Amino acid sequence: MPQTARSVQQVSRPSGRPTGAEFRFVDGPVPAPGPGTALVENVLLSVDPYMRENMDGDWALAAPLEGRSIGRVTASRTHGLTEGDLVFHRQGWRTHAVVRPEEVRVLPQAPGVPAEAYLGILGGTGLTAYVALTRIARIEPGETVYVSAAAGGVGSAAGQLARLMGAGRVVGSAGSPAKVRFLVEELGFDAAFDHREGRLAEQLAKAAPEGIDVYIDNVGGEHLEAAIGAMREYGRIAWCGAIAQYDASEPPPAPRNLFDLVGKSIRLEGFLVRNHRDAQEELERLLLPALAAGTVIDRHTVTEGFDGVVDAFLGMLDGRNTGKATVRVVAS
Amino acid sequence: MPQTARSVQQVSRPSGRPTGAEFRFVDGPVPAPGPGTALVENVLLSVDPYMRENMDGDWALAAPLEGRSIGRVTASRTHGLTEGDLVFHRQGWRTHAVVRPEEVRVLPQAPGVPAEAYLGILGGTGLTAYVALTRIARIEPGETVYVSAAAGGVGSAAGQLARLMGAGRVVGSAGSPAKVRFLVEELGFDAAFDHREGRLAEQLAKAAPEGIDVYIDNVGGEHLEAAIGAMREYGRIAWCGAIAQYDASEPPPAPRNLFDLVGKSIRLEGFLVRNHRDAQEELERLLLPALAAGTVIDRHTVTEGFDGVVDAFLGMLDGRNTGKATVRVVAS
Structure with a gap:
């Protein structure tokens, strides 16, 4: 586990196509989880088209960014989460996050269904x-x-x-x-x-x-x-x-x-x-057997390493990905 | 009853706003109904916005035009229609029409509901x-x-x-x-x-x-x-x-x-x-009591006389009507 936590913040609004200069990397100490929370080390991050729109105003500048992520619990001070749990949450664009149990979903481990599917076709x-x-x-x-x-x-x-x-x-x-x-x-x-x-x-x-x-x-x-x-x-x-x-x-x-x-x-x-999160269960009912059987595939274009997150995002906007654009922060 | 039947035909396509020159009046003998048909003398004609679109191609040139109409049966050679019946049909833009029973609807006579409502709020x-x-x-x-x-x-x-x-x-x-x-x-x-x-x-x-x-x-x-x-x-x-x-x-x-x-x-x-004619009954169930009670009104801007039909149409396109634009062919 690295001793430093890295994150990305947006520092300016783009005019037209983003160049990457709108973002900065910020280093700091790995946060310590307080009572009722757990520390998560992010494994996979999602970069998505809707984020381009968020850059125009929804995202605060010089602040942590939102993004779908999958991470592993490395320290827990809550009954709801156990060290080793693989969780889905929304504190993306960073290597570490402190989460409360109600903010995350502990991912089921279905045979033939890799975790990354929960950022892709199951996400x-x-x-x-x-x-x-x-x-x-x-x-x-x-x-x-x-x-x-x-x-x-x-x-x-x-x-x-x-x-x-x-x-x-x-x-x-x-x-x-x-x-x-x-x-x-x-x-x-x-x-x-x-x-x-x-x-x-x-x-x-x-x-x-x-x-x-x-x-x-x-x-x-x-x-x-x-x-x-x-x-x-x-x-x-x-x-x-x-x-x-x-x-x-x-x-x-x-x-x-x-x-x-x-x-x-x-x-x-x-x-x-x-507005349609309640359809998630239907989706999984339909897809889990198809994914396990291989009749549906969940292709990702994976960028390796946290430092590539901005490039992965810009590449996705340029259509350089095939399937879902994902960033692997650490080998899972 | 006049001895001549008049009708309007479209003779050219408009470029931009119609001027009236796209239409001509055609006179001929009053048609005689054949077996299984009836002669209708039109009382009221409807001019509607959708007709402007028809002028661009759906309407054949130098041919009878379509339009919602109400007329009275003046001679019948079919069991389905009786002299004196007030009928709704689609042979508009003319003073007389020969109709088959399946092409018309014999209008009910509800108290407080004038026939013209069947070209307006009930039409x-x-x-x-x-x-x-x-x-x-x-x-x-x-x-x-x-x-x-x-x-x-x-x-x-x-x-x-x-x-x-x-x-x-x-x-x-x-x-x-x-x-x-x-x-x-x-x-x-x-x-x-x-x-x-x-x-x-x-x-x-x-x-x-x-x-x-x-x-x-x-x-x-x-x-x-x-x-x-x-x-x-x-x-x-x-x-x-x-x-x-x-x-x-x-x-x-x-x-x-x-x-x-x-x-x-x-x-x-x-x-x-x-594509939604089957909703007609629901509409009448809702509106007939309201019309009879006067809580809903069916305002028409009526142009008097068949010869005014083109002007009524152009005026409707210019927004000169309040409520439904209608032409009264003969006093009913």
């Missing part, structure tokens, strides 16, 4: 995809589902979950030929395309020639417009984020065909996963 | 408002509802229906001081404003200081943007039309704050009333 990322498909889009068996940023954390979960739920056709777009292969060959997408390779609307029409019923939108902007164009009557769009526009200082052009929502009776619905 | 106009509030926005008692174009047919129905359904606060915008008074003094809106009198977002914030839960959108464009800005978490927007953009040759600027749908968990849903 907020998978839950976002699950809620998008079920509560928001209300997917029906046999429907055609389109997922943008499909090789990312939420996207790769959404495509696989749609397949598990009986979608008739699952189509994805991603930003490189390698990612397109990953979607089709490893995740079982029926079709996928590289959105940098041609006009989005044309590529989508080719991948889903009979149109789409459900769109899981992580991107916004041009992707949302293409999806509205390809939608069949009574289509539903679950809008979880808009990575395409987080860096924009001007609001991006909204879809020019937005009025097609009326003519095609389309529903466009936004949501925040934090 | 497609009222049904649009009803479906918007119930099936699309799923209004809950106590909620705040905002209605744009609130003095128009759909809008005046939506505001009154929202009140009947227990809305906590009903707010409307319209395009003149007289209409604003009509909303508050005659229709019972809690607040109303003239959208030409100042910045929309500011006026809406003043009329609904605690925000809105439901928006019934007939207008699109700037009104949709203001409504998204004023929405509370979990707000719903029922989108029935976008009169503001029918004349535009460019797609209008979509709302710049569209991404707020994610942060506020807002649902934006379009629909076409023709």
Whole structure:
């Protein structure tokens, strides 16, 4: 165990794309847990698209940052936690955290399910995809589902979950030929395309020639417009984020065909996963057997070492990850 | 009964705002009903915003036009219809129509409910408002509802229906001081404003200081943007039309704050009333007693005489009507 605790703080607001200069590393002594708390040594950290939005104001400057994390209890002064417990909590961007039992979840140890899955397909990322498909889009068996940023954390979960739920056709777009292969060959997408390779609307029409019923939108902007164009009557769009526009200082052009929502009776619905934590159990019921059987995979792009956390975050914003972007703080 | 039948046909597509030159009047002999049909003399015709969209392509040129109408059977060669029956049908924009029984609805004669209500609050106009509030926005008692174009047919129905359904606060915008008074003094809106009198977002914030839960959108464009800005978490927007953009040759600027749908968990849903005809009975169950008791009113702006039908249509597009725009072909 290192004698120093490191953490990252945000020190300035970005204008446009973050460069990394908005962050600083802070060293200090390893904190000592007070009565009723435990000391956790973080093992895995999550970096996520929503954090880019937090940088614009939700995150206080020069203060500890929030982030989903998995750590191991190394000292406990509470009955609720035992040394050696592997816990999920929200004190990310740091090597050590002092937690109260009600702030953490002790992770179950299911065979064939690595801990990192609780930051990925079993975590907020998978839950976002699950809620998008079920509560928001209300997917029906046999429907055609389109997922943008499909090789990312939420996207790769959404495509696989749609397949598990009986979608008739699952189509994805991603930003490189390698990612397109990953979607089709490893995740079982029926079709996928590289959105940098041609006009989005044309590529989508080719991948889903009979149109789409459900769109899981992580991107916004041009992707949302293409999806509205390809939608069949009574289509539903679950809008979880808009990575395409987080860096924009001007609001991006909204879809020019937005009025097609009326003519095609389309529903466009936004949501925040934090309002749907009660779906976690359903998600695990569905996924634990599939993960153990290997019919669903939980791919991570892991950055090794705490000092890489800012780079991992910037790389995720640039789409350099395949699957969930995760940082391994110490070997678990 | 006149010896000549008159009708209106569309002869060219408009570019931008229609001028009336897109239409022509056609005279011919009064048609004779064949076996299994009846001759109807039209009494009332409906002119509606959706017709502006039909002009761009759905309506064939130099052909009879579609439109909701009420007429009286003057000769029948079918058992299903009797001379003197007052019927609702869809052969509008003409003085006479030959109908089959399955194409018409014989109107009930309820005390205190004039026939014209079946083109207004009991017709497609009222049904649009009803479906918007119930099936699309799923209004809950106590909620705040905002209605744009609130003095128009759909809008005046939506505001009154929202009140009947227990809305906590009903707010409307319209395009003149007289209409604003009509909303508050005659229709019972809690607040109303003239959208030409100042910045929309500011006026809406003043009329609904605690925000809105439901928006019934007939207008699109700037009104949709203001409504998204004023929405509370979990707000719903029922989108029935976008009169503001029918004349535009460019797609209008979509709302710049569209991404707020994610942060506020807002649902934006379009629909076409023709997919919800099965709600008609519910609507009548709710409205017939209220109309008879006078707690709901069905205001029409009536243009007298068939020859005024094109002017009535253009005037409706300009917002010159208060309540439903209707044409009286002959005194009933």
